[in-house]
Amino acid sequence: MKYFVTSGEDRKLTADSRNALRGSFIELSDGVTHYELTGPEDGDVVLMAGGLTIPLFYWDGLVSELHARGLRTLTCSAYGRGYSDRVQARYDETLFTRQLAELTGRLGLTARPLHLVGTSMGALVSMTYAAQYRSSVSTLTIVGPAGLAKPRLASPNRLLRSDLLAGVVARRRGLQLLQGHLGHNVRDPELGAKLTEMVLGSLRFEGSLYAVFDTLQHLPFTGRDDLFRRTGALGIPTLLLWGDEDDVTPLVQFDTARALLKPQKHHVINKCGHMAPYERPRDVADQLVSFVSARAGRLDS
Template identity: 30%
Template sequence: MIWFILVIAALIAAPFTIEHYRAVMSDGRRGSAPGQFVELSQGVTHFHLSGSHEAPLIVCVHGLTTPSFVWESLRKGLNGLGFRLLVYDLYGRGYSDRPDGPQNKAFFNQQLDDLLAHLEIDSPFHMIGYSMGGAIATGFAATYPARVRRLVLLASAGMAQIDTPLLNFIRDRGIVGKWLMLAAYPVQLRRGIRAEQALTTVRPNISEGQERQLMFQGFIPAVLASLKGILSRPLEGEHMALRRNSLPVLALWGAEDEVIPASAMGQLAAWNRDVIHEVIEDAGHGLPYTHTDEVLSQIAAFLPAPESDDWGHDT
């Protein structure tokens, strides 16, 4: 009987033990990272600012599980068109710190606001948000309408609460839910990566980078905190605020997206009929890295051309 109890105890403790012994994101591990680092009010943030200082700025916000490297191809393309880009790792991902606490709209707004203050960026800028980053960018633009000129949403979250029996159990069961998240999520993430590889051409560095996040302590708790925070409710009020503020919005959707289905555009259209919608055929959820050229073309057509832009007033 004692051995049975010990085995059960070991199984219960295993997910927490594995999490405890995952690698800690440290200055040593950040040594080979591109870009720069800054200590902000909630922790260290990794960022990369590229392009001419005089060019119109685009701030890019990545999604739930794929850090700022998701923007690499799109960043090069937009720099080539004459834009300046700021990409950064959300807390809990990439090379940024893993602070505890809820990851709600205020949490993500604070990180970006702190970063912009550090960089002394006070002129209005464009934003691009991918997946959960679309929800974050929407929340920021609704909170600070005078700071955002135009908004591009790529396969954006925020149209509906992610709602499954398993996820509801994880959200609502405290320590038991956290145990299940630590135990089950690595398998689920790896399965999703393999499924995407089977459906479309994904560069190895993207898939490897996604899976590498599981090496680090704090990543899975950060995903759970976002599911309980920014992804826990539809952003109806925020999108209606964007319409009241007449913010130009372009929403791009993947026709074959099984994470954020293109049908979500109907909900967004109901909240803000002024949004421009475009569906990219044969595309799944990985729009920035699987269909870069198509996304780049749509963004270039939507944003004022840098050479004709008076940097502060749309024409």
């Protein structure tokens, strides 16, 4: 799909504009990445990979909970999200995995135990990262993962494989479609409104809708059983979390995920939608901290 800018994208990401924005910035091989490395300096690092549209602010509640329990956190906005560059590239797992690998390397974090957390699309990226950098991953936490729905002939992903159709849909109805998607992510209307405001604010930067829809074209969100199965065979201690009222990746997929990932621990969070780290950060922290504290340390390659 050709790069485009829509009428609602009225802001540009530049060195000057970033001076007034929250977070830190680093130039990687594909572009500038927006990140925050915070928390106790002697704590194990928790690296977080997010979903299709979310900026790093999504993790704020969980970050606060983890800091209070002695863990250090590294959050970043994937390319095309938050204040990271809207790169003119193929938005797929290769791009996002390379971004995480380069970021941890440049920040000097590869020599320490790293606990990897992925939610929704970020779960697919995390699993890809874990396979490539297994020796640097101490634990893997998967939350409400995408990828287990069965491909359908009329699914949006199939329709968007056409560059021409994808470009037309993204330009004409992209923002409307994303707003509808965001409305299904959380149970609490107030939290849902805050989430929508957060995401729409970052979508004002030029190239945002291009980045999201190019991701929908090139990163498969269905039929990824093999990726789950390969991850389960890596031998990485894995925690699986799911919201019981998840309307995006329904709980009916939970048993399949368990069978493929073979997690050491699994837990369903009650009265929780798709975005457990955002909706129920304390509950996620409770599960995550007890899990990683028992398994701190680096796996042998």
